[in-house]
Amino acid sequence: MSQSRRSFLKAMGTVSLTAVGAKESKATPKNVVSDDRLGVLVDTTVCIGCRQCEYACKVEHGLPAGNIDDYSDRSVFETMRRPDHTALTVVNEYPAENSRQQSVTVKVQCMHCDHPACVSACIVGAFTKQENGAVIWDEGRCIGCRYCMVACPFQIPAFEFDKTIQPRIMKCDFCYETRTSKGLPTACVEACPTEALTFGKRYELIQIAHERIRKNPERYIDHVFGEHEVGGTSWLYLGGQEFLRLGFPDVGTNPAPGATEPIQHAIFKFFVPPVALYALLGGIMWLGKQSSEEEE
Amino acid sequence: MEEYFKPQPIKRPFLSKGVIILLILAANGIIWSILRFGFGLGAVTNLNNQFPWGIWIGLDVAAGVALAAGGFTTSALVHIFYREDFHVLVRPAIMTAMLGYTFVGLGVMFDLGRYYNIWHVPIMGNSNSVLFEVGICVMTYLATLYVEFFPIVNERFIGRVHLKGILKFLNKPIDGFLRFADSFLGKTMFFFIILGVVLSCLHQSSLGTLMLIAGKKVHPLWQTPISPLLFLLSAFSVGFPMVIMESLTASRSLGLKPEMDVLRKLARFIGPILSVYLAFKLGDMVIRGTYVYLNEINLQTIMWVIEILFGVIIPLRMFFWDKVLHSRTLLYIASLLVIFGVALNRFNVFIIAYKPPYILQQYWPSIGEISVTVGFIAIEILLYRALVMIFPVISVPLKGVSAKAKYAIRGVIQ
Numbered sequence: 001m002s003q004s005r006r007s008f009l010k011a012m013g014t015v016s017l018t019a020v021g022a023k024e025s026k027a028t029p030k031n032v033v034s035d036d037r038l039g040v041l042v043d044t045t046v047c048i049g050c051r052q053c054e055y056a057c058k059v060e061h062g063l064p065a066g067n068i069d070d071y072s073d074r075s076v077f078e079t080m081r082r083p084d085h086t087a088l089t090v091v092n093e094y095p096a097e098n099s100r101q102q103s104v105t106v107k108v109q110c111m112h113c114d115h116p117a118c119v120s121a122c123i124v125g126a127f128t129k130q131e132n133g134a135v136i137w138d139e140g141r142c143i144g145c146r147y148c149m150v151a152c153p154f155q156i157p158a159f160e161f162d163k164t165i166q167p168r169i170m171k172c173d174f175c176y177e178t179r180t181s182k183g184l185p186t187a188c189v190e191a192c193p194t195e196a197l198t199f200g201k202r203y204e205l206i207q208i209a210h211e212r213i214r215k216n217p218e219r220y221i222d223h224v225f226g227e228h229e230v231g232g233t234s235w236l237y238l239g240g241q242e243f244l245r246l247g248f249p250d251v252g253t254n255p256a257p258g259a260t261e262p263i264q265h266a267i268f269k270f271f272v273p274p275v276a277l278y279a280l281l282g283g284i285m286w287l288g289k290q291s292s293e294e295e296e
Numbered sequence: 297m298e299e300y301f302k303p304q305p306i307k308r309p310f311l312s313k314g315v316i317i318l319l320i321l322a323a324n325g326i327i328w329s330i331l332r333f334g335f336g337l338g339a340v341t342n343l344n345n346q347f348p349w350g351i352w353i354g355l356d357v358a359a360g361v362a363l364a365a366g367g368f369t370t371s372a373l374v375h376i377f378y379r380e381d382f383h384v385l386v387r388p389a390i391m392t393a394m395l396g397y398t399f400v401g402l403g404v405m406f407d408l409g410r411y412y413n414i415w416h417v418p419i420m421g422n423s424n425s426v427l428f429e430v431g432i433c434v435m436t437y438l439a440t441l442y443v444e445f446f447p448i449v450n451e452r453f454i455g456r457v458h459l460k461g462i463l464k465f466l467n468k469p470i471d472g473f474l475r476f477a478d479s480f481l482g483k484t485m486f487f488f489i490i491l492g493v494v495l496s497c498l499h500q501s502s503l504g505t506l507m508l509i510a511g512k513k514v515h516p517l518w519q520t521p522i523s524p525l526l527f528l529l530s531a532f533s534v535g536f537p538m539v540i541m542e543s544l545t546a547s548r549s550l551g552l553k554p555e556m557d558v559l560r561k562l563a564r565f566i567g568p569i570l571s572v573y574l575a576f577k578l579g580d581m582v583i584r585g586t587y588v589y590l591n592e593i594n595l596q597t598i599m600w601v602i603e604i605l606f607g608v609i610i611p612l613r614m615f616f617w618d619k620v621l622h623s624r625t626l627l628y629i630a631s632l633l634v635i636f637g638v639a640l641n642r643f644n645v646f647i648i649a650y651k652p653p654y655i656l657q658q659y660w661p662s663i664g665e666i667s668v669t670v671g672f673i674a675i676e677i678l679l680y681r682a683l684v685m686i687f688p689v690i691s692v693p694l695k696g697v698s699a700k701a702k703y704a705i706r707g708v709i710q
Contacts, residue, residue, distance in 0.1 A: 082654050084345050121509050123431055124413075125422035141420050144409020147427045149348035151509040155652050158345040159409060161338030167409040249653040250512060259508040260426050263524060267498070268423070274494055281376050281490045288378030 033114060037133035038180055039202035039234040040189055041209055042107055044246060045219055047196040049074065049091055049105030056191030057089045060175060083109055084158040085170040089188060097241040106246050110135060110156045110172035111226060112234035115255030121151035132181065133202060133234040134174035142169060153230050153251045205236055212238060231255030301384050301691035306550050306684050318674040325671010328664045332406060340664035346652045347659035354646035356403030356669055358503055359639040360396055362531050367393020367441065368496035369535025375489045382562060384555055384691040387448060389539050391689050394441040395679055399672050401438055406668060426505045433499030440492045448687050450478040500531035507645055515596045515649040516586050522576065529573040534638040536562050537631035544628050546690060560621045567615035574608050599648045607637015
């Protein structure tokens with residue numbers, strides 16, 4: 001009795017140590033992205049909220065776009081909207097905290113993280129980070145589990161809940177197939193009439209952003225959103241006020257996969273912990289068998 | 297060793313008042329299932345782009361996996377730690393785990409938008425994905441449970457395969473196969489038993505890793521890096537209460553005498569295990585300083601207090617109280633509280649704690665979601681009842697059993 005209880009506790013201790021030890025080790029995310037990867041710099045102080053980008057995006061992705069004249073209707077700004085399965089990008093309006101702007105309009109879409117949570121989370125690897133920075137979804141692999149939606153720190157992927165068969169995960173794909181894989185700018189960048197969106201290499205965009213902040217310190221806050229957020233994103237934002245008050249989430253600078261991948265990799269490093277647990281239990285079982293045979 | 301108890305198919309009429317209610321609930325669940333597969337997730341569930349996971353994941357899958365922990369904990373206790381005195385509990389525990397995991401699998405299929413692509417998981421798996429590990433472990437463990445159940449099928453049907461009519465020619469091959477399986481499993485069962493325990497430890501803990509990637513979307517009361525450890529400890533804690541609850545329920549419903557002596561001995565393990573769980577849970581809270589959130593009163597903190605108070609602290613005290621261990625009713629209540637606490641923990645982690653930054657539409661489970669979940673539970677109980685009437689699962693005293701039924705089968709793990 002006491003013997004087996006002791007061994008039971010021993011086994012439990014081993015298991016706990018395995019689990020606790022797991023969080024100590026560090027993540028080693030594979031980085032496939034190129035140093036020349038592309039991105040878009042969004043200057044929210046220049047955006048006028050014309051929503052031409054929304055229209056262009058829908059046309060580009062074959063989504064029902066409606067009449068272009070309807071996009072000048074500013075009443076949609078009364079409620080906050082989110083990108084979903086009908087619109088991969090949306091523009092929201094926020095009250096301005098400085099006198100230069102009447103209001104601030106902010107375009108929202110997938111940020112195309114450098115260490116994407118969706119890529120790490122996806123059970124079948126349907127999400128991939130491309131060399132040029134795009135994070136894209138592969139319809140042929142997806143099983144529709146929606147773990148990407150749980151994982152995404154920016155709450156971007158949307159799901160076609162109303163479709164019975166072949167529902168898709170819908171999110172900005174950085175126009176990967178049609179444009180950016182060929183080096184062309186995305187549809188929204190091309191549509192922007194005020195050059196609020198700048199397409200280019202990410203490192204150059206970061207230089208441009210800091211340059212603008214340096215030249216107009218009263219226009220911008222000294223923060224390029226996306227430079228370090230969740231380990232860096234391909235889409236970068238400039239703003240005239242705190243990004244939390246422009247509808248951006250409080251995400252911190254640690255990549256989201258850093259929370260789970262170290263645990264996963266510690267448990268499955270050469271399968272040592274599972275095999276060790278197997279051996280331990282096998283040993284206990286064998287010992288128990290020996291002693292129970294002795295009794296008989 | 298003289299055996300007092302012997303597993304026997306229980307001879308009772310299948311129908312009873314309770315069974316009829318369960319049949320109605322099952323039928324209701326099946327109707328909603330047809331709607332789900334006919335018209336899609338959006339037609340039946342209240343899931344939306346802010347709340348991608350609902351009670352089908354939080355209860356059917358996460359709580360379902362936790363509550364099926366009776367199988368691996370009992371089989372570890374009896375077969376690995378050689379506590380033969382608990383032997384009568386193994387078969388019901390394995391069978392419940394088998395049923396439980398079958399319905400976890402079904403729950404996943406209901407929730408997947410592209411369920412027909414489920415075969416992508418083993419061949420396209422992404423080794424960075426926690427969900428992949430959970431999925432593979434659950435699939436493998438489900439298969440292992442069927443293997444562990446197979447000796448019971450052998451025991452029931454070896455020498456008794458009597459198919460009628462045109463299927464008659466199959467009698468001999470089936471019997472031969474059962475005998476082969478029996479002798480094969482007799483030699484290799486130890487492999488599957490240990491495998492089952494290892495796989496359980498892996499995915500019970502990984503289920504706790506699942507929400508870590510959601511970061512700040514999960515309320516800090518539950519979002520902790522030791523979540524996998526807490527999930528594992530709570531799975532250990534809930535295993536034996538499940539076995540006790542099932543045993544007491546089944547003996548009442550089937551008109552048998554409960555094996556109180558065995559159950560009482562088993563119940564003595566629960567207090568210490570629950571204490572370890574509580575210690576880690578509160579220790580984590582102190583270290584991370586999350587008790588500050590308890591100053592606010594909101595849905596999350598209320599649910600947290602209910603979970604800890606009624607699900608851990610009260611049953612913990614009860615299991616250390618001799619009066620509880622000697623009273624069938626109190627033992628039943630204490631076990632139910634632990635089960636409630638762990639199920640609520642899973643529900644809290646996956647549903648209550650999940651607060652996305654942008655909420656356009658709140659989530660509340662729809663009638664369809666609740667109907668399917670209730671229907672699953674009803675069907676599970678009905679299958680339990682049917683299986684214990686077909687197979688020798690529940691042990692009854694040997695007295696009064698006809699001599700013909702006394703046989704020994706080689707290879708059955710005894």
